[in-house]
Amino acid sequence: MDMQLKGKRALVTGSSSGIGAEIARMLAAEGVKVVVHGREPGRTQAVATEIETAGGQAAMALGDLTTDEGATAVIDAAQRAFGGIDILVNNVGGSASVAHPTWFEAPLEEWAENYRHNTLAAVRLIQAFVPGMRERRWGRVIQISSRNAISPHAQFGAYGAAKAALNNLTLSLSKALAGTGVTSNGVMPGLIYTPQLDSWFVEVAQKHAGTSDPKAGQAHVLKNIVHQTVDRLGQPKDIAAAVCYLASPLSDFMTGTTFRIDGGATPTV
Template sequence: MDMQLKGRRALVTGSSSGIGAEIARMLAAEGARVVVHGRDTRRAQAVVDEIATRGGQAVAVLGDLTSAEDAERVIVEATRAFDGIDILVNNVGGSANVARPDWFDTPLDEWQQNFENNTLAPVRLIRALVPAMRERGWGRIIQISSRNAISPHAQFPGYGAAKAALNNLTLSLSKGLAGTGVTSNGIMPGLIYTPQLDEWFLETARREFGTEDRDQGRDFVLKHVVRQTVDRSGQPRDIAAAAVYLASPLSDFVTGTTIRIDGGATPTV
């Protein structure tokens, strides 16, 4: 299927690895020109080089989006790279929390860091880049949220609350953009596999079964901890495929919604 993205200009924040990198690669494969963002030159450039090897167009920009100065530089360089941005994917974020045994053990600075990472960084980019989309009469804003926004854990309260705020602003932004041709949507991933999870799976196998079988530990986590109804790990491509659809002109009738992609793990309607 042609996603009608040829020539569109996309900025994917936090795209030097993981979900963001896969979104950047998929958008580029569909013909979009992609600005890859990260904080590590080597990793960001590796994604750019991979896209170029496959015949796509991409450039790298670097900066910490929780810093107003860095964010301004990212905005200027990203806009300059392809003379504008049509698609903004706010993927940067993540939990600033250390897992706490009690809700009340989470200090206020962790709450603040979570909102800086997951809510205010996207707002900075939206405020800077979306007015031009509105003037051109077409654009896409996609927030990468988390299932923790609607099914939070007591051990990570600041992260879940910040992602819930991201869901809320996704809807309010869609209303603020009514009739402009610019849509605002989000995606709530569940547990998505990265190599960092391997140690958790291995520790689980040792604790539950007394084995060194990482796959056995993974299966236990999916069934009894995450409680998925799909019996495989989520992959970055699962999220990237949805992002490409939401970025496409084919999704013109979709706005103000946040899609849950979690293998059936969230126990809510």
């Protein structure tokens, strides 16, 4: 299927690895000019080089989106790269929480840091790029949320609350953009495999299966922790494919919606 994306310009935050990198690669394969963002130059350049080697167009934007200075650097680099941004994918985020014995022991600063990292970083970029999209009468804003936004874990309450705010933002923004040709949607991933999970899988395997094989840890997690109805781990490409659709002109009739892509792990209607 032709996603009708050739020539569009995208910024994918947090795209130097993991889900973000796969989103950048898949958008580039559809003909999108992609700005790859990260904080570490080597990893960011590696993704941009991979895209260019495959025949795509890519540029780099470096900076910490939780700071004014870092966000300004990213915004300026992204604007210069291709003369503007048509598609903004707010993927940067993640948990700034650690597991606590009880919900009540998480300090207030942990709640604030999760909000800065997952929600305010998105707001900074929306305020920077969406006015241009509105003037051009076309654009896409896509937030990468989490199933924790609607089915949070007690020990990571701050992270789930920050992602819930991102879902709320996605809907309110869609209403603010009514009739402009710019849509606002999101994706809530479940457990998605990246190499960073291997150390956890090894710990789980050692504790529950008497082995250090990460595959044994994966099997235990699927059966006893995430309770999916799909019997495999999610992959970054599962999220990237949804993002490509939301970025496409084919999704013109969809706004204010957040997809849940979690292998059936969230028991809700």
